[in-house]
Amino acid sequence: MELIITDTSETMASWLAKPYLNEETRKLLTGVDAMIVPQENFRDYEIPLFPSNLMVFYDILKAHLKVEAAINEEDYREVSLNSRMHRYGKTIVHAIAIPIFVGVVSNLISELLKQDLDDEVEIEVIIQHNPGKSTSVKYQGPIIGFNQVATKIKEIAYNGNSREHRTDTTKSTNESSSK
Template sequence: MKHEVFDKKIEIEETDITFDSIYDKPFIPQDYIEDIKKADILIIPEENFREEGDVLFPETTREFLEYLQEQIPKDMSVDIAISDEDFRKIELHSDLVNVATIIVSSTAFSIACSMVASFLYDMAKKLLKRPQDLNAKVKIISEETKTKKTKSITYEGPVSGIKEALEQASKDLFKDENDAK
């Protein structure tokens, strides 16, 4: 059985999603808010996926969180913006690996991109697929530390193209800030 492999598609756009806007969401467990605020990489849910009030995560989210926790440098932290009791996942059963959306500080962006790419290569291996034969969808929101401006990077395409696409996005993402200096 052959599945269609997408062409690479990458979009970079400004967004109003910030760490602070996430902290104010009703799904944030107030018992753990101080720990969540320490995260350099925060996994956030899809809101209103099928109906008003839905707060869901892609089916690979727990594996992704564990992977990040194992791989993250010792001076950084990762967390998820929900309590264990409220965690709900959506299983779409397609030949597309949906990675949970993450928000990162601009200083953690390149590390996060590298870990996302490594996670997807490991997923391809686990699924016994070649990276060029497995599609992925990734969304990373990067918050510029000083200005608090945020940009969203969405990649959809073969796992084999994600590292290069995110590296290029990284150059484009911070071009405006670097040109202003």
């Protein structure tokens, strides 16, 4: 349904500075290609949370990239929301690793397409171009719309510029298919 692209100050360095991370976790996170970050301040929860089943996503990514979750092992918690939405949370990815990351996520989502076309996906990818510049790409919508998002993520990683915008991808998909 919706694709939102914005410049952001969120970087791997800003997450390494989180007060709830211990020194061991910070060392583990240093030098990763991708960092899966928790959602802070979710509803009434004071602790950082990850979407349910995130470890499956983590294991798939881990087979292809150096990836870690930005949380102390003993503090890892998931929140389960019942819906037909596949939630992958937020991942900060170095621009150089975007082609591999997008390929892995696209394959995972293609498998979901085989199961049910009516399901939706929610994901945020923060492309870290350099230590001080990042671009956030948030998508929430039909699984089938993710191909457009994957193309946009790669384009931003290659070009290094976001041109902030918001798109109703459902409308865009319907308009382009009727032409």
